[in-house]
Amino acid sequence: MSRSTVCITCDFDAVSAWLHLFDAGESPTKLSRGLFGVDHGTPRLLDLFDRHDIETTWFVPGHTIESFPDVCETVWSRGHEVQHHGWTHRPLSSYETEAEERADIERGIESIEALTGRRPVGFRSPSWDFSPRTLSILRDLEFEWDSSQMGSDFLPYRLHDDWEAPLDGPFDRGVPTEIVELPVSWQRDDFPPFAYRRGQGFVTERSVFDQWQAQFEWMHEHVDDGVFVLTIHPQVSGQSHRLANLERLLESMRARSDVEFRTLSSVVDAFVDR
Numbered sequence: 001m002s003r004s005t006v007c008i009t010c011d012f013d014a015v016s017a018w019l020h021l022f023d024a025g026e027s028p029t030k031l032s033r034g035l036f037g038v039d040h041g042t043p044r045l046l047d048l049f050d051r052h053d054i055e056t057t058w059f060v061p062g063h064t065i066e067s068f069p070d071v072c073e074t075v076w077s078r079g080h081e082v083q084h085h086g087w088t089h090r091p092l093s094s095y096e097t098e099a100e101e102r103a104d105i106e107r108g109i110e111s112i113e114a115l116t117g118r119r120p121v122g123f124r125s126p127s128w129d130f131s132p133r134t135l136s137i138l139r140d141l142e143f144e145w146d147s148s149q150m151g152s153d154f155l156p157y158r159l160h161d162d163w164e165a166p167l168d169g170p171f172d173r174g175v176p177t178e179i180v181e182l183p184v185s186w187q188r189d190d191f192p193p194f195a196y197r198r199g200q201g202f203v204t205e206r207s208v209f210d211q212w213q214a215q216f217e218w219m220h221e222h223v224d225d226g227v228f229v230l231t232i233h234p235q236v237s238g239q240s241h242r243l244a245n246l247e248r249l250l251e252s253m254r255a256r257s258d259v260e261f262r263t264l265s266s267v268v269d270a271f272v273d274r
């Protein structure tokens, strides 16, 4: 691997995430924010990735695939990998039973298979939320990797199962599994700073890109084989002024000869072979 790897990941929630946020329901104004990502954000991002010859990883809920098949087909046919992001984008810990949670994940697998002809091997949970049952369901369904947890900043690691967190005793971290984690961070996600919702959002926009740049520079200097996973949403980063800032960031990363852009599956393959 190069000195540093950059993985651009796009969570293509479209309208699905808005079905579960706040008062839920069918506010057409709220849902239109997702439609912006379908009609404008995704085409602009795909053009930007083409200009810089960057292969990215898209996490696409089955709801998005079945609602907007043409644009999802475009993402896939333009050479990006498509992995699992739930069916409805409902947080998995909100399901009361293992059977309901498993059915959501299985339905998402079917949607991706219908789009790509391939079974997904990677998973990102909606809102980065695992239930205590999620890992065992993923193992049972033969996923190979996840990108939802935060136990490292820039290094892949293996998720542990059979952990225990009693309120009246010490934490037992359990045993490592075969599932590789590509860790994420709310600090490397466009949604918290940029997507206005009930008093959240609105920052000095340039400060977020400066922060991402600084995090990348620290990783590049201090971490051997560091992996910088950036999470963006077409409905958020597909806005014109952010695209320009994103393009500048990608150009500055690409300017280094020891930095590679890769998909998450490609990083996992290298990690497992090591």
Ligand SMILES: [Zn+2]
Residues within 6 Å of the ligand: 011, 012, 013, 017, 085, 089, 126, 127
């Ligand atoms: Zn999402």
